[in-house]
Amino acid sequence: MNENAKRSQDIKPVVIDIGDGAAIPSRGDRGLVSAWKLSFFFAVATLAYLLIFRPTPYVRLIKFLPDGILVTFQVTIFSILLAIVIGLLTGLGRISRNRAINLVASTYVEIVRGVPLLVQLFYIYYALGQFVKVPDMVAAVVAMSFCYGAYMGEVFRAGILSISHGQTEAARSLGFNRWQTMYYVILPQAWRTILPPVGNEFIALLKDTSLVSILAVSDLLRRGREFASESFLYFETYTMVALIYLIITLILSKLVSIMEERLSRHVTR
Amino acid sequence: MNENAKRSQDIKPVVIDIGDGAAIPSRGDRGLVSAWKLSFFFAVATLAYLLIFRPTPYVRLIKFLPDGILVTFQVTIFSILLAIVIGLLTGLGRISRNRAINLVASTYVEIVRGVPLLVQLFYIYYALGQFVKVPDMVAAVVAMSFCYGAYMGEVFRAGILSISHGQTEAARSLGFNRWQTMYYVILPQAWRTILPPVGNEFIALLKDTSLVSILAVSDLLRRGREFASESFLYFETYTMVALIYLIITLILSKLVSIMEERLSRHVTR
């Protein structure tokens, strides 16, 4: 059968994989770009309205929350840094030809992705707390990055595999060994592909740090819950908390989309 | 410049998007297949070991948890069904040429993906609880499917867009209108692409139902926490809970991978 014909008739094996981060308003998706604008405007306007026209309790609330936001960011940033390190090692392990290393890395990914983050948090925080004593912030960061390291590993793996095999062959035939090839040739090219999904994971992680509130880490959500259960102002508190998260993730997803565009423009320098 | 040369030199704009579900052990990824086997064996063996050699407290524990597992599945199944309906509507809305519909659907996606699931759960459960009275199980299902509907919408959108435009043109030129084209031609083809990621979202949702434990819905994790809060056996409890989640998601991800293979084989009937 004719090649062209075959191709046009086949149902392509498209793989859909929707990430857990925010919806990145990339330029190709005009609906999302306007939606971003609308959501951002809506969130900021609502926040302003509440603060100006209903200062009680909203002004009191917003004074209560900033240290929670700070903690949220701290946990997010430390976790993502650690997760990137774990992810790089995992990604390299996942593509390693050494069967043992490969199996360890793959099993780590399989197990982490098979257990709910919340359960992992409980486990690492309380269960392992019996054996090693670490401050709660550290435990939270370790638990988050242990989990996200697995996802990040898949990002690194995909990024590395996205570089054409010809690059490896060219480097190896010059005399570079496997690691030199990775370090001088593959990774410097792969980071462009890797950076946007890392940004995306950053946003997903920021959202998931809300789970550490259950470990009694005083993040944004925990602060909100404390305020609500004391003042009984549940509706007001969670409105505020949701708005703040929304504004933060919207800003971050805009930054990621700008980064994506920059990088894709750079491809042709 | 020569076309071939250009293609081989360019860094392709690969888009990496790592889903939140389990790691599906598809046939192309041998490391993951062995990892699946290893993890599954490890999980089942550990469970068996604990039950046989340390019956106290593990046998008591495992008797305590089954109805929690049932609730977890109930919430998951009802939520995924509702999420599929919401997702179909959202997906159609996201590709609609009607600017208003498109904007509504896109904004829904943008907002839902911008707010942590846990905050959404709190919001829908407590804050909206002030206005509408719903049983907690219903609130949990509504909250979960409201959130997952957005992700599912992206799955449907990607699935529909994966069908070549020629199919639409062929149908339209026969005289089918937009909706008939969608119903008779596009969706029946798109479901093959959509089904595996839906399976994946199912697993992700099952894991995320652990969050409803915070709303005191007696799911698997809640049952575990209840057991622990009375017996103070945190390590043992969370070990057991994590093992059960792991076994469930491993089985499900195997099923999804089998489904993926079946479907991709079917492409050529």
Added chain:
Amino acid sequence: TDATWPPMEFVGPDKEITGFAVDYMKAAGKEAGFTPVFKAVAWDGIFAGLDSGNYDAICSSVSITDERKNAMDFSTPYFKVRQALVVPKASTVKNIDEMKGKTLGAQISTTGHFAIKKVEGIKDKSYDEVGLAFEDLFNGRIDGVVCDDPVAAQYALQNDKYKDALKIATIIEAGDEFYGIAMKKGNTEVLDLVNKGIKAVQDKGIDKELQKKWIGQ
């Protein structure tokens, strides 16, 4: 009820909600002619559910405070408690004021949590469940836990795991507290019914029996 507060109310091995307060209310119900149905709810949203009418009353070791009285109605008190400070066995602390600069844990927005916040210079840490606070204390992440004394004395410290590791340092002198059943403001129908039951239980001395059964004194 938030069934994570043994021995007052918790989920027993048979997965039924049980405990002192639960038996108490069942007895009260028998006397006053109503049958209480217990529903597990998370503590930090427990008052929200009352407001939205998901349930008629809260029987969850709710201490009667002035702030709470502003937001809801309370039955006649059915139990008297004080706040106990639990610390590791090795600690020499005798008074909560000695804990300045340390971190104390409590269940979120319980009177124990409020008691910590009242003392200047102590860092407070709030948990979803008091058990999680005990676990963190046991693991050395915090320096003490403040909670209602029956929970501390008669339950947590009886547990094999904690028996040799933790002790009550002191009872915090902040006046006695009383548990009451909380109701939505103006819900006099339920209020009267509950009060009638509690009165009957106290008159007949059933409360003493239950106290012996669950608390042991």
Added chain:
Amino acid sequence: MSPANPIIRVENVSKHFDTVAALSEVDLFVEPGEKVVIIGPSGSGKSTLLRTINRLENITAGSIVVDGFDLYSPHVDINKVRMEVGMVFQSFNLFPHMTVLGNLTIAPIKLKGMTRAEAEAMARRLLEKVGIPDKADVFPVKLSGGQQQRVAIARALAMSPKIMLFDEPTSALDPEMIGEVLDVMAALAREGMTMVVVTHEMGFAREVADRIIFMDGGRIVEEAPPAKFFTAPEHPRTQKFLEQIL
């Protein structure tokens, strides 16, 4: 060149994609039963012109009237018009999730309210006509390119259209299969179907066409009956094009 009673009237039509002018002030009138072949270099607007005739592309300026329906009148039901106009694509575009019979019957059943039995009887007649009566129950992937394209023609014919549009129907085919598709098209022409065909098959154009239209840069540069067109082209652009390809 003023037409007597055209079934297709394309008047002064322009079409822009963003900044690209795909069509510039094009006029085209086709008589019932006439066979028009459009040729021209790549990017000259052939496909665009064809696709405006059933409004798969919206035009930027001008007017198009097909079988009496003004395509851009707000009252016209474009789906009705499209039932009158069959279209065959370079890439076949069969519905891969249906058997050949399903491909042929779905539109008549759903759009014309035919019963399944009627539709299937007609479908089998059409398969006979395009020369593959034995393939009724297979799925498209099992067919060769030439067979797929013949099914696509039969599918369009199943709606009993008055006009058939073909956009390079043989360009995606291996050389040995081109003949079988052109034969089917020639047979259709002999039956009196009104046809507008974009193709690079000059043999077909010479034999079947009543008129050949040469396009370049979004304009119709020359039109003439094949005898004249191939032997005495007037426009230098046409001459150059013919030199290259013949």
Added chain:
Amino acid sequence: MSPANPIIRVENVSKHFDTVAALSEVDLFVEPGEKVVIIGPSGSGKSTLLRTINRLENITAGSIVVDGFDLYSPHVDINKVRMEVGMVFQSFNLFPHMTVLGNLTIAPIKLKGMTRAEAEAMARRLLEKVGIPDKADVFPVKLSGGQQQRVAIARALAMSPKIMLFDEPTSALDPEMIGEVLDVMAALAREGMTMVVVTHEMGFAREVADRIIFMDGGRIVEEAPPAKFFTAPEHPRTQKFLEQIL
């Protein structure tokens, strides 16, 4: 055809991909300074043979000794051997994240411990030699295919290899650029470099090769100096192949 002092000794080499036998019992000896051109139909194993010479492919059976190093000895440092053997690919494979100068200097600096200044001086000499001294500071995407391939040759030469392997170096090029690359290769040949070249450029083969090897089905079917090879091929398979392409 027993060799005097071969720098490449391929003896009795076989190579299987799963069930496909890409090479079957191939022998090839190349003298220092010799230029060998390999030709043959697609899939005949030309690339595979070339790639075994620097162990980009592992062989299934046989032995390969390059410049005295047995490639499959456990003691051999394959990276050392590869520094001696330059390779040029059909698809150039320049490093797109480095300038031309970066491409040429990275390996000498990192692998031979050259200083940046030394390496750059040498790189500029090589760019002069391949005819693009002015492109030192641009990135590969800005170059034409022919320029890219010349940079790729210079990059391989920067390691001062004793042997150069070329795998269809001009197949991905537009016709007008093929000449400039072949010229560079011919100049290299005149300087006495040992070269093994897979190519379809018969003119190049005729002029530059000392010996032409014809492969088919994973075997060497015929080898001869170009004069004899093109005028009096012995094997019928060779005759047929030459008929087709000349």
